Amino acid sequence: MFFKDINPINPINHVNHVNPINPINRMKSFRLAALVLAVALFLSACTSGTVQNQASDTAATGSDTGTSAPAASAAPVSTEPITLTFLHVFSGPREEAMNEIVQGFNDSQDRIRVEHEMVPGWYGGLLEQLQTLAVARQLPDLTIMGLSSHNFMKEGLGAVSVQPYIEQENTDLSDFFPNMLTLGQDEQGEQIAMPFAISTPLIYVNKDLLEQAGIDYVDQPESWEQVREWAKKAAQPSAGLAGIGFQLDYDTWQFQTLVESFGGQMASQETQTIHFNDEPGQRVMDFWLTMMHEEGTYPNISGSEAAENFINGSSVMIVATTGNLVNFTANADFDLGIMLLPTYDNMVNRNPRRVPAGGSNLYIMPSDPEREAAAWEFVKYATSPEAGAIIVEKMGYMAARKSLIEPNGLLSAYMAANPQATRSYDQLEDLGNWYNWPGVHGARIDSLMLDAFAAAFLKEKTGEEALNGAAEEVRQILGW
Incomplete structure (x- = not known):
């Protein structure tokens, strides 16, 4: 394959997104x-x-x-x-x-x-x-x-x-x-x-497994807390049945989805301040870590493995892109359901859904x-x-x-x-922008944030330590 000859333009120190546990x-x-x-x-x-x-x-x-x-x-x-x-x-x-x-x-x-x-x-x-x-x-x-x-x-x-x-x-x-x-x-x-x-992100559901757990399927979950409870009730960790999966292999898209739906934001370029480690971001980490380490419903595997588990009937739910619809529809040998993202984070805070476009x-x-x-x-x-x-x-x-x-x-x-x-x-009315970090640093920042998630998932750091450490690194990169 031949490409046309032009001059280099502002190449940067970029890190390819890889599995966060590697x-x-x-x-x-x-x-x-x-x-x-x-x-x-x-x-x-x-x-x-x-x-x-x-x-x-x-x-x-x-x-x-x-x-x-x-x-x-x-x-x-x-x-x-x-x-x-x-x-x-x-x-x-x-x-x-x-x-x-x-x-x-x-x-x-x-x-x-x-x-x-x-x-x-x-x-x-x-x-x-x-x-x-x-x-x-x-x-x-x-x-x-x-x-x-x-x-x-x-x-x-x-x-x-x-x-x-x-x-x-x-x-x-x-x-x-x-x-x-x-x-x-x-x-x-x-x-x-x-x-x-x-x-956009959606929640794909194995309706057969949900029914076996005595859970009524709905198109519109009330809250993320409700989804967590469904995962806890339907999962059978000892039998290799996961409750839910997320996809964090390449980027922080799903993290941003939860942070904004929990009432937070990634950062403010106007005030040059990092916010993903504020209280909403910490709640997201607690949400994931509780399911992973305490309830055993969210296994620490790659997003690709999570998708395979879902197709094979080894996971009740997965949060994944619209782009998986054709694959899941063609290959899932069960009654496939698709839920919208929950209306609120929980019924106490009632922070509304936010949907960053992918x-x-x-x-x-x-x-x-x-x-x-x-x-x-x-x-x-x-x-x-x-x-x-x-x-x-x-x-x-x-x-x-x-x-x-x-x-x-x-x-x-x-x-x-x-x-x-x-x-x-x-x-669609809740659609917003996938956050763009200023300048040429986005890929590097995504990479270090994925490393922070991995450290928390592996119990090398607490969720708070992981997010605060990542936030400090981002401040240094951006000069904020």
Whole structure:
């Protein structure tokens, strides 16, 4: 696979997300990140001022003003087909769906050809790959990226704003859910990227096991405390039956979900203060540790293992992304139920549900005006109703366009046959942003927080010690 040649843009000391119970892999990632940074600094020192930030300047064409027309409007158009590279994280059936989208675009015209490639390691692995390619001056033309790295995609890798294209073509965005569009915007409301595969956390339930425990299934749990009680009642630790599982392999998405639903927040950039170790965050750790160490209902295993246990009937519940819907539906040999996130944390505090969006945006990476304009053509196709239907039906993600799930929309028959697929939209009004740490530090902060969770899960630290220690490290990293 060949990538176009550009200049490196602000590579950082990044740590790939790995299983939180494997600190050896984390140390390897730190060493790799240090090597990447050293190479980047060397290249930066050896690069002339004229060419040092060509790609950053390209990205800034739309970012600084939000109104200037794409430079492609004045660029000569080649008579030869343009081949674009596109990176993503999807494998298996999801990669087949990506191939269907890419092939559909390639077949729809003869001027642009897109070649896609899966990068292992989920969003953390993709982010590390992008930084390595930036150092080597070989960024792809297009990529997806997890929502927690949105700021870094613009500030660290110079992602090209799509706002000028939208304005020049007077693109109608009214069909998109407004709070999904905001996931790809900057603080000024400029559309940097487009929503692609969006998800929310859900509670997947083995209704057969719930019934065997004498628990009535409900679509909407009252509180997280109620969910904990269900896990305690239904689990059989001595027989290898877990009550519940969470997925903390790669990021802090589910931690943020609970922290905000318990009345807290991750941090405040306005006051430059860390808050994830405040009382709500400590309550989240107590919630997990009580189930893990005292009640034996939440085993200390990876999120991938938790998903396997759920499919195999060895776990009553799992908190997981909307994106698991297709996999669980196809492979679970039991009556599958899907609960929304609980309305409150408990019935005493009654802190309301908060739902940070998961999933990814679709980005154009900096190159030259003609390639960027060609990449925009693919972005339009990949976020069209036709492509959106594939993303929902074959990948399990949410529709970014309202028309898809309307009574006469492209997905009307699918939704009628698969009513479980409608569940995420019932909590759409509570959708918020996946927290973006300032600057280029998000991946490193996620990694150290996952290490803190692992230390508490392994009883090396108390929950309070783990969160307070992580908060202090974050303060030092950010200079707060």
